[in-house]
Amino acid sequence: MCDDDPLLLPILESTKMKILKKLSAALAPVHMEVENVSFQQRQEGNTDEMSTDCCDTHFNVNLVSEEFEGRSLLKRHRLVYAVLADELQTGGVHALSLVTKTPSEVANNNQE
Amino acid sequence: MTPELKEAIDKYLSANKVVLFMKGTKMFPQCGFSNTCVQVLNTLSVPYETVNILEDESLRQGMKVYSQWPTFPQLYIDGEFFGGCDITLEAYNSGELKEVLEKAMCS
Numbered sequence: 037m038c039d040d041d042p043l044l045l046p047i048l049e050s051t052k053m054k055i056l057k058k059l060s061a062a063l064a065p066v067h068m069e070v071e072n073v074s075f076q077q078r079q080e081g082n083t084d085e086m087s088t089d090c091c092d093t094h095f096n097v098n099l100v101s102e103e104f105e106g107r108s109l110l111k112r113h114r115l116v117y118a119v120l121a122d123e124l125q126t127g128g129v130h131a132l133s134l135v136t137k138t139p140s141e142v143a144n145n146n147q148e
Numbered sequence: 149m150t151p152e153l154k155e156a157i158d159k160y161l162s163a164n165k166v167v168l169f170m171k172g173t174k175m176f177p178q179c180g181f182s183n184t185c186v187q188v189l190n191t192l193s194v195p196y197e198t199v200n201i202l203e204d205e206s207l208r209q210g211m212k213v214y215s216q217w218p219t220f221p222q223l224y225i226d227g228e229f230f231g232g233c234d235i236t237l238e239a240y241n242s243g244e245l246k247e248v249l250e251k252a253m254c255s
Contacts, residue, residue: 109235117218124218131181131219134234 051092051127055120059099062119066139067100073133092128098135105138112136149213153206157214161227165252166196169211170221174198181233182221188240194249226252 055070074093097116104112113134123129137145161167168185172178174196177186189196201208201220208220215222215229223230225248230236239245 109238110229110231113231113235114216121218133181 051123051129052095054123054127055095055097055129058119058123059097059116063099063101063103063115065099065101067098067142069096069098071096093130094133095129095131096133096135100137100139100142102139104136105140109136149210153210154214157210160199161224164197165226166194166249167224168196168198168221169201169215169224170198171200171202173200178202179220181219184233185221185223185236188236188245192240192246192249194253225249226255 052070052072056068059065059068059070072092072094073096099116103115107115113136116132116134116136117124120129120132124132166189168174168182168189170177170179170182170185172182174186177183186198199207201211211220211222212218217229217232219232221233221236223232223236230245230248231239236245239248
């Protein structure tokens with residue numbers, strides 16, 4: 037398999053990579069974690085027929101970004117959903133567990 | 149989203165103070181996130197209705213447009229979209245959910 041082959045690049049870029057890239061570009065997070073937890077859903081016997089089609093259905097996303105400053109939790113989640121709209125609509129992603137904090141919130145948590 | 153569907157949703161939400169659009173039912177949730185919301189609402193002992201979006205594909209897609217929210221579960225309180233599982237759980241832990249529900253029950 038040749039890494040330079042442009043035809044292979046779309047196949048090689050996983051959903052996780054796409055999520056990381058898009059969130060990075062849109063929200064310039066100071067901290068970001070994206071975890072594919074799709075396997076957990078299958079193990080728990082999720083009977084939703086669509087989730088058995090592919091392995092990139094459920095992700096945990098942990099973000100710390102200035103962009104969240106002054107926004108309610110709902111607005112923060114809407115912002116992330118907007119960035120990942122393609123993945124959610126046609127990319128097969130069915131669920132995102134989101135943790136969305138600002139740098140100052142994280143600093144306050146650390147002080148407690 | 150047909151106008152009829154939107155009207156039906158509007159009507160249902162104005163008739164019921166707390167509505168959870170979920171996968172499965174209150175008695176038999178079919179997804180971990182939906183189950184979490186059910187357990188939270190049960191713990192708060194608030195009367196609520198659930199709608200199983202797995203039973204109706206047009207409603208499932210319609211609610212994503214109506215709420216401008218791509219996933220389920222979706223919690224509505226007093227006709228307003230409150231959030232999904234993460235938000236509901238965080239609001240429960242912070243006490244905010246209890247406050248919002250109490251306010252809704254009184255109105």
